[in-house]
Amino acid sequence: MSTSSRDRILAATQANKPAETLLPTVPDFGGEATPERFTAVLTSIGGTVVWLDGLAQLGPTLQQIFPDARNTASPLFPAAIPVDALTPNDILADIDLAVLTCEIGVAENGAIWLPEANMLHRALPTITQHLVLVLDHRRIVATMHQAYAQLPSMGGYGKFVAGPSKTADIEQSLVIGAHGARSLVVLLY
Amino acid sequence: MKVALFVPCYIDQFYPQVAVATLQLLQKLGVAAHFPAQQTCCGQPLANSGCEREALPIYRHFVETFSDYDYVVAPSGSCVYHVRKHFDKLDQTAEVQHVRAAAYDLIDFITNVLGVTELPGAFPHKVGLHLSCHGQRGLHQANESEMTPVRDGQLRRLLASLDGLELTELTRNDECCGFGGTFCVSEAGISARMGQDRVADHVRNGTQVLTGSDMSCLMHLEGIVRRANMPIKVMHAAEILNGLTP
Amino acid sequence: MNHAIRADKFLLDADRTTWHDETLWFVREKRDRAVYAVPEFQELRELASQIKDHTLSRLDLYLQEFEAAALANGVHVHWAADAAEHNAIILEIVRQQGATRVVKSKSMLTEECHLNPYLIKHGIEVVDTDLGERIIQFRDEAPSHIVLPAIHLKKEDVGDTFHTHLGTEKGESDPQRLTEAARQHLRAKFLAGQVAISGVNFAVAETGAVVVCTNEGNADLGVNLAKVHIAAMGIEKLIPRLSDLGVFTRLLARSATGQPVTTYTSHFTKPAPGREMHIVIVDNGRTQQLGRPDFRASLKCIRCGACMNTCPVYRRSGGHSYDFTVPGPIGAILSPNIDMKKHSSLPFASTLCGSCTDVCPVKIDIHTQLYKWRQVLGEADEIPASKKWSMKFMGRLLASPKAFALSGQFARKALRLLPHGLTHANAFNAWAVARELPEPPKQSFREWYQQQPQQIQQPAQPKVTA
Structure with a gap:
């Protein structure tokens, strides 16, 4: 069934498409690539930014922000729950804090690129109750154009994360913590 | 500068004072506008109802009525927009192209053709x-x-x-x-x-x-x-x- | 039943109409603030428009490029000519897994294809996981907006629904607590999901990846916890390059909700080891629309919903008044392509104010297409016969200056002489439902003008035509 549909769709597309037009070149547009801008925007969409005085401060800082975290998952310190790509769902479901490194921060919208290689398990960044992303402040760019220009090979899966999971589906009232992480903290160093 | 006044049908019948004011305002600004008596309508009511074909004779009559003028000024942007945008359905003769470009909303005409952006007078309301x-x-x-x-x-x-x-x-x-x-x-x-x-x-x-x-x-x-x-x-x-x- | 009749039903509850209008206007204002804050926003719209135009002009080639890249990524690619084939393909994939539990994130395409009832009929449990979608699934209603599917409901309505289906306390209407109840309920569904279905916001030809944008994280949770991911996409979702996402991700959320970007912009390129990923590419009328020169630009739509939020008619008539999967201005230009007779009133459900065109992030000439659909419908005799005949009559009248002047005189006289109760009777005169007719003057302008001194009448000698 699919083969003939494929051919019919492609034939109809070819027959019905308009005359070819040019693909434009997208300029860079510049913009402000500062940690201040990134912090201001991410804060405005529900995220939190904390400066780390070097990676050595990671443990104490986490202890301070999440004193009650028990079921932690992270490649950065000896976490409570070891997670890899084969970790079953019921174990993932109990994780309350995931601490992961991320690659690029976007100042215009507070989005942060998180590739699969940094996730331990693809579901971890969304199933954890709270998410902490560690970002080198020199990796902050101004816009999405600059972010995509810097992305290496996409890998199998990756995502921009901009703040905690949220919804406004009930009367446009903003609620933080829909299905994914209830909070997002970005630790800048 | 030969300027025609286009008075949309509903203004002609129900709001003649608006057309009079338009004529007098243009006069004060040094423009003696003429009202060609054979004018009717721009055809928009028909076209917006999905009856563009039935509107074509109205379009043609509009062009015939106004093609001898440098500008066609109307106290209604909607009619002007219709003439400019939707008279593309006519054969684009020199007359049609001229009338489409010559059609102006009154305020646009005052601002961009006459170059007037301030007027004397008071209106304390x-x-x-x-x-x-x-x-x-x-x-x-x-x-x-x-x-x-x-x-x-x-x-x-x-x-x-x-x-x-x-x-x-x-x-x-x-x-x-x-x-x-x-x-x-x-x-x-x-x-x-x-x-x-x-x-x-x-x-x-x-x-x-x-x-x-x-x-x-x-x-x-x-x-x-x-x-x-x-x-x-x-x-x-x-x-x-x-x-x-x- | 036409749009006006359904709209009148919505309008009966004046307070709710006010609330609906103001709620969506609030979203429009958020969009405005986000747009004003990006100096190059208008330039981005133009770029997005050109990228989409270009993509449509090479769509067959980009589809093949996309397919080849996806296959190389280890993704299964399926092609569906119509809704029935789309549904059959998905059921077959689900059955091959021996699965009975499906979680689904938002996909207007699966709504368009009526996938849910089809799967349910075949014994599959389908759970919509977007909060708004879950609410209307419980209520067995259609979405009334493509981004805010439950925007027609008030929090008390949601509270009643959750009381019935989730056992929340009776009278509970706090959005925070209702959302928490849904979170707990849906977590169990995510963890148990065997197959996850998602929509697609963008499909990148050069990488074979599909990009899904959500705020709730439901697509990521569903897909990454299930063994199989099925992504359903219309052929128009393609963009050529990964870098084009720079343009579209800057436009989408700002236009939709006024956010700088959606919380999650997820790129699904390859299945995780030991798992499966399927992409279903669907036509269902799209190639036909591609073949309509006046209307093909509607395929550029990125489903942001900005045209709904800004539309003064939509805000006051509600999404269900359109009786089509995609409501609002964009729905009114997409729907006649699917069924011209059924949706013939939709292109007329607009004042042609043009605001939809001016908020559209990919610069679809929506109000011009509405105007052009009216002509197509008029030619196809899909407008009321009485309207057609009166327009034919008017056409003859307005092409004749003499007849026009006489009929004007007659109408004014009639208005002056007939009693108010007759000229304003709602049964004869829809104008009078809420409006007074103009007070007819004694003289028309042309009658006044005839009486003026000659110098005013003939200031300029008309050009002598050769």
Whole structure:
């Protein structure tokens, strides 16, 4: 069934498409690539930014922000729950804090690129109750154009994360913590 | 400069004072406009109803009537927009192209052809400006809230130049009034509700005189104001700029 | 039943109409603030428009490029000519897994194809996981907006629904607590999901990846916890390059909700080891629309919903008044392509104010297409016969100056002489439902003009035509 549909769709597309037009070149547009801008925007969409005085401060800082975290998952310190790509769902479901490194921060919208290689398990960044992303402040760019220009090979899966999971589906009232992480903290160093 | 006055059919029949004000205002600005008596309509009511084919004879009659003039000026941006945009259905003879380019809304003509952005006179009232969509979004006579927070435009400037005139700052600066040509009867419920909401915005923000440059929207809004006995006077901008008092 | 009749039903509850209008206007204002804050926003719209135009002009080639890249990524690619084939393909994939539990994130395409009832009929449990979608699934309603599917409901309505289906306390209407109840309920569904279905916001030809944008994270949770991911996409979702996402991700959320970007912008390129990923590419009328020169630009739509939020008619008539999967202005230009007779009133459900065109992030000339659909419908006799005949009559009248002047005189006289109760009777005159007719003057302008001194009448000698 699919083969003939494929051919019919492609034939109809070819027959019905308009005359070819040019693909434009997208300029860079510049913009402000500062940690201040990134912090201001991410804060405005529900995220939190904390400066780390070097990676050595990671443990104490986490202890301070999440004193009650028990079921932690992270490649950065000896976490409570070891997670890899084969970790079953019921174990993932109990994780309350995931601490992961991320690659690029976007100042215009507070989005942060998180590739699969940094996730331990693809579901971890969304199933954890709270998410902490560690970002080198020199990796902050101004816009999405600059972010995509810097992305290496996409890998199998990756995502921009901009703040905690949220919804406004009930009367446009903003609620933080829909299905994914209830909070997002970005630790800048 | 040979200027013709185009008086849309509903203005001719129901708001002759608006056409008179237009004629007199142009006279004050040094333009002696002529009213060709054989004119009828731009054909928009038919075309907007899906009957463009039936409108073609009207288009042709319009072109015949006005092709000898340098400018065709009308106190209604919607008709002008229709001539400019939708007369593309005619064969694009030199006459058709000329008439499409020569058609001007009154306020656009005053601002861009005559180069006048200020007028003498006083109008010591709180005036609410209704921006008509075809003039604003179609003919670009005013900024749009879709693009910029800056509220600026041709008529806003002309009105602001009158002594004592205070412009109402509306909550929604440029929402459609709901007239929409035949929409006002085919979707009468929504049309009325849109008009009521527009008028309520004016009332809430203190409008005493509601004005605009397109009489079709004003006819609809006036109908609502009069039905509800609201303390608002509706006047076409040509009347205000021509020195009429409410 | 036409749009006006359904709209009148919505309008009966004046307070709710006010609330609906103001709620969506609030979204429009958020969009405005986000747009004003990006100096190059208008330039981005133009770029997005050009990228989409270009993509449509090479769509067959980009589809093949996309397919080849996806296959190389280890993804299964399926092609569906119509809704029935789309549904059959998905059921077959689900059955091959021996699965009975499906979680689904938002996909207007699966709504368009009526996938849910089809799967349920075949014994599959389908759970919509977007909060708004879950609410209307419980209520067995259609979405009333493509981004805010439950925007027609008030929090008390949601509270009643959750009381019935999730056992929340009776009278509970706090959005925070209702959302928490849904979170707990849906977590169990995510963890148990065997197959996850998602929509697609963008499909990148050069990488074979599909990009899904959500705020709730439901697509990521569903897909990454289930063994199989099925992504359903219309052929128009393609963009050529990964870098084009720079343009579209800057436009989409700002236009939709006024956010700088959606919380999650997820790129699904390859299945995780040991798992499966399927992409279903669907036509269902799209190639036909591609073949309509006046209307093909509607395929550029990125489903942001900005045209709904700004539309003064939509805000006051509600999404269900359109009786089509995609409501609002964009729905009114997409629907006649699917069924011209059924949706013939939708292109007339507009004042042609043009605001939709001016908020559209890919610059679709929506109001111009509405106007053009009216002509197509008029030619196809899909407008009321009475309207057609009166327009024919008017056409003859308005092409004749003499007849026009006489009929004007007659109408004014009639208005002056007939009693108000007759001229304003709602049964004869829809104008009068809420409006007074203009007060007819004694003289028309042309009658006045005839009486003026000659010098005013003839200031300029008309050009002598050769």
